[in-house]
Amino acid sequence: xxxxxxxxxxxxxxxxxxxxxxxxxxxxxxxxxxxxxxxxxxxxxxxxxxxxxxxxxxxxxxxxxxxxxxxxxxxxxxxxxxxxxxxxxxxxxxxxxxxxxxxxxxxxxxxxxxxxxxxxxxxxxxxxxxxxxxxxxxxxxxxxxxxxxxxxxxxxxxxxxxxxxxxxxxxxxxxxxxxxxxxxxxxxxxxxxxxxxxxxxxxxxxxxxxxxxxxxxxxxxxxxxxxxxxxxxxxxxxxxxxxxxxxxxxxxxxxxxxxxxxx
Amino acid sequence: xxxxxxxxxxxxxxxxxxxxxxxxxxxxxxxxxxxxxxxxxxxxxxxxxxxxxxxxxxxxxxxxxxxxxxxxxxxxxxxxxxxxxxxxxxxxxxxxxxxxxxxxxxxxxxxxxxxxxxxxxxxxxxxxxxxxxxxxxxxxxxxxxxxxxxxxxxxxxxxxxxxxxxxxxxxxxxxxxxxxxxxxxxxxxxxxxxxxxxxxxxxxxxxxxxxxxxxxxxxxxxxxxxxxxxxxxxxxxxxxxxxxxxxxxxxxxxxxxxxxxxxxxxxxxxxxxxxxxxxxxxxxxxxxxxxxxxxxx
Amino acid sequence: xxxxxxxxxxxxxxxxxxxxxxxxxxxxxxxxxxxxxxxxxxxxxxxxxxxxxxxxxxxxxxxxxxxxxxxxxxxxxxxxxxxxxxxxxxxxxxxxxxxxxxxxxxxxxxxxxxxxxxxxxxxxxxxxxxxxxxxxxxxxxxxxxxxxxxxxxxxxxxxxxxxxxxxxxxxxxxxxxxxxxxxxxxxxxxxxxxxxxxxxxxxxxxxxxxxxxxxxxxxxxxxxxxxxxxxxxxxxxxxxxxxxxxxxxxxxxxxxxxxxxxxxxxxxxxxxxxxxxxxxxxxxxxxxxxxxxxxxxxxxxxxxxxxxxxxxxxxxxxxxxxxxxxxxxxxxxxxxxxxxxxxxxxxxxx
Numbered sequence: 001x002x003x004x005x006x007x008x009x010x011x012x013x014x015x016x017x018x019x020x021x022x023x024x025x026x027x028x029x030x031x032x033x034x035x036x037x038x039x040x041x042x043x044x045x046x047x048x049x050x051x052x053x054x055x056x057x058x059x060x061x062x063x064x065x066x067x068x069x070x071x072x073x074x075x076x077x078x079x080x081x082x083x084x085x086x087x088x089x090x091x092x093x094x095x096x097x098x099x100x101x102x103x104x105x106x107x108x109x110x111x112x113x114x115x116x117x118x119x120x121x122x123x124x125x126x127x128x129x130x131x132x133x134x135x136x137x138x139x140x141x142x143x144x145x146x147x148x149x150x151x152x153x154x155x156x157x158x159x160x161x162x163x164x165x166x167x168x169x170x171x172x173x174x175x176x177x178x179x180x181x182x183x184x185x186x187x188x189x190x191x192x193x194x195x196x197x198x199x200x201x202x203x204x205x206x207x208x209x210x211x212x213x214x215x216x217x218x219x220x221x222x223x224x225x226x227x228x229x230x231x232x233x234x235x236x237x238x239x240x241x242x243x244x245x246x247x248x249x250x251x252x253x254x255x256x257x258x259x260x261x262x263x
Numbered sequence: 264x265x266x267x268x269x270x271x272x273x274x275x276x277x278x279x280x281x282x283x284x285x286x287x288x289x290x291x292x293x294x295x296x297x298x299x300x301x302x303x304x305x306x307x308x309x310x311x312x313x314x315x316x317x318x319x320x321x322x323x324x325x326x327x328x329x330x331x332x333x334x335x336x337x338x339x340x341x342x343x344x345x346x347x348x349x350x351x352x353x354x355x356x357x358x359x360x361x362x363x364x365x366x367x368x369x370x371x372x373x374x375x376x377x378x379x380x381x382x383x384x385x386x387x388x389x390x391x392x393x394x395x396x397x398x399x400x401x402x403x404x405x406x407x408x409x410x411x412x413x414x415x416x417x418x419x420x421x422x423x424x425x426x427x428x429x430x431x432x433x434x435x436x437x438x439x440x441x442x443x444x445x446x447x448x449x450x451x452x453x454x455x456x457x458x459x460x461x462x463x464x465x466x467x468x469x470x471x472x473x474x475x476x477x478x479x480x481x482x483x484x485x486x487x488x489x490x491x492x493x494x495x496x497x498x499x500x501x502x503x504x505x506x507x508x509x510x511x512x513x514x515x516x517x518x519x520x521x522x523x524x525x526x527x528x529x530x531x532x533x534x535x536x537x538x539x540x541x542x543x544x545x546x547x548x549x550x551x552x553x554x555x556x557x558x559x560x
Numbered sequence: 561x562x563x564x565x566x567x568x569x570x571x572x573x574x575x576x577x578x579x580x581x582x583x584x585x586x587x588x589x590x591x592x593x594x595x596x597x598x599x600x601x602x603x604x605x606x607x608x609x610x611x612x613x614x615x616x617x618x619x620x621x622x623x624x625x626x627x628x629x630x631x632x633x634x635x636x637x638x639x640x641x642x643x644x645x646x647x648x649x650x651x652x653x654x655x656x657x658x659x660x661x662x663x664x665x666x667x668x669x670x671x672x673x674x675x676x677x678x679x680x681x682x683x684x685x686x687x688x689x690x691x692x693x694x695x696x697x698x699x700x701x702x703x704x705x706x707x708x709x710x711x712x713x714x715x716x717x718x719x720x721x722x723x724x725x726x727x728x729x730x731x732x733x734x735x736x737x738x739x740x741x742x743x744x745x746x747x748x749x750x751x752x753x754x755x756x757x758x759x760x761x762x763x764x765x766x767x768x769x770x771x772x773x774x775x776x777x778x779x780x781x782x783x784x785x786x787x788x789x790x791x792x793x794x795x796x797x798x799x800x801x802x803x804x805x806x807x808x809x810x811x812x813x814x815x816x817x818x819x820x821x822x823x824x825x826x827x828x829x830x831x832x833x834x835x836x837x838x839x840x841x842x843x844x845x846x847x848x849x850x851x852x853x854x855x856x857x858x859x860x861x862x863x864x865x866x867x868x869x870x871x872x873x874x875x876x877x878x879x880x881x882x883x884x885x886x887x888x889x890x891x892x893x894x895x896x897x898x899x900x901x902x903x904x905x906x907x908x909x910x
Contacts, residue, residue, distance in 0.1 A: 055772060057768070057771075057772075076771070076776075077768075077771040077772050078771050078772075078773075078774050078775055078776045078777070081771075081772060081773060081774035082774050086772070086773075087772055089768075089769065089772075093766045093768060093769035093772075094765075094766070094769070095761065095762045095765040095766055095769065095770075096765055096766075097761065097764075097765050097829070097891055098758065098761055098762070098765065102758050102761075105755055105758055106755070106758045106759055106761075106762045106770070106773060106775075107773050108755070109755050109756075109758065109759050109773070109774070109775065110773065110774030110775065112755060115756070116751055116754065116756040116783065119750050119751060119754035119755075119756055119757075120747060120750050120751065122750070126754070130754065130755055133755060169773065170773075172773075173773055173774050298695070300695055300698075300699065348878060348882070351882055352881070352882070355885065357694065357695070358622055358694070359881055359885050361622070361695065361698065362820070362824060362877070362881050363878060363881045363882065365817060365820070365877075366874050366875075366877040366878040366881060367874075367878065369814070369817060369870060369873075369874040369877075370871060370874035370875060370878065372870075373867040373868075373869075373870035373871045373874060374867075374871055376866060376867030376870075377865055377866070377867040377868055377871055380866075381866065381867065482867075490706075493699075494699075494703070497696075497699065530713070530714045531710065531714060533706075533710060534706075534707060534710040534711075537703045537704075537706055537707045537710070538707075540699070540700065540703040541688075541700070541703060541704075541707075544688075544689070544692060544696060544699075544700050544703075545688050548692055548696055
């Protein structure tokens, strides 16, 4: 097994309590470079809470989160993103009043070296950088197939396209670790197939490590190399897709005790 | 400071605090159910005072009748404000309703200037309220005793309605979750109207008593007390009726007592409220008795 | 292709500026004092509207404290352009405090200083207050503006208390006002059109997503708030010299309300909207004065109705917010593309 130093992300006994409610307890995962992982479980199992803790929106009540050897527990979201972790959201959060292109450019903003001063004084360094960001953004839009919609308003896109835009925007932050929260939600079977291929592609193209939350089992079993299963905040199973599929606890969590008893 | 002076100041503080509390309740109830800061509430307070004045001088109503009529008419005015300026914006971004309330506030102030004229008017006060009584070394207006008692009674009545009646249950439900309440069959618009009505009635009562205490009517008389009462509501915990009462009393006491002990600060009296505001917003924005509302990520 | 478009815009902008300068030159020589005053007020109101639009329309910060920053700018500028001799005569309650009693500076420096002081206060106030959301931010900024006003009333050695300042040198002529207006417009346009501006809009649209994309939203809010306050201070400074008298009563909440009205009417998040609304609302406010003044038509004497002006004004705001809350422009802008597009359509059709 790889040591802490080689792991992209490691969570150690991470627990999240909101008052009297324990949303996540004792969450331990190890993420290796370059692989695609899955986090599944029934609704309300605490999956998005885990994402929120990793990306800094919540501070875990207990435990620590280590990213590439750095303790990022409790760091604010923008700092976490600076370090190289990007995410999408369960309910798409686009910048609805901006154009498709602007959305992706905003993703690229954190890597800008020039500041508002440079913009004000019309310095050539500023122009150069903005041009480069625009280029990169257009390239990303091309990669997700949205280049022709660059100057449309983000909220005028159809649902599936909005999801792809969100991913493009996240990629613009130049992450090494990408968290996708239900990327296939609301997609038809064909779109889902394309998405699966797309995720594998970007993993190659951008040298990413990916963790995704998903309900669509085709996607999970299709591209995830290792899966954790949460139920009521507890990790009830972990392993390869095959192991998870035949795990009775997992089946019970999703379909209920009766199913297992009568199966 | 002698004991009698202290008692006098204490009672004055109680009076002022009660007046603030009555207004603050209206702010807090509307915020609780609609998440709206009703900027126009101070003007409702003002209308209550003016309607009594009109009732007495124009319609020659006996005093008590004028008070009752004023409270009824002002409650109705409060309900109308919601109906016309806030209800159409229920589904709009919250800032729109806020801007609307600012617009209504300025409209009512200036409308009052147009109709009532900006010249301050003297209020004729019933004899029995303003004949000074002397208890030992303490000189009092009966008004100073009436206001806290009456305010207390009104607040109890309000709490009764909110916690022991069905419409009150509706109010509490809406303040927790308006959509679910709607789906559960709560007549949301009617309950909201009732909330505005009750809050306005209390503000009208406060306006009337205020005009008796500081017997000058001006169209802008609601601006400063209204804003201070709002701060009191924020301080106590916006959305909480008990918080509004506590906040109002604390503010009243601060204004009277601080100046009583340190008269040199008299010019800064109006700023105490803002100091309270800064303190609470910096350390506990939800107020003394308020609850935190989290953003869903 | 981008470069050609930019060059065209540059040329068209210069031409437009030239036309404006010619117009102002003509106006200075040919219009009566009243109309010139309106032109001056238009420039100042545009500056104020743009500054509030940056903070609220583009960054989404509902700040109601603009009057406070205007006051700071006004008092700072006034203290710098009044001569020490004038100040000695004017401070009758208590003598002015050093260094306020002796400081003196040319007009350009004074206005800039007014903006700088306002920006400094913006920074200080913003630090605790910008962590609050929505309504609370509005109330806190309103509270701070009122505190500034109360301070102005109660610090006679600095502000001459409730008496305020009279006889402030009237340097703010049409050229200074429109000069500063141009500077404001330039700064705000460059900011908003850059990726920095995109980040501000991101904060407005969805702060959580903005944070997740690596934007330090608090820092950006602070920068936007400070820059907006700077220009509010500039507007206040120009106003002080334009009106030649200032006192605490000038900086009540209604002043913020007027600026808010212009921004909402023009469209939150539209620079051209603020400019257009600045012109329309300034003219409207002046024109409405006729409602308050008595008029004699033939043998009929119609007495003026004081307060009617604000009644109409507030009703207008209510109408806008109830029936067209995106204002004149919504979030759109008028660019040379749109203007030339209109001409092309006219030429091509019919």
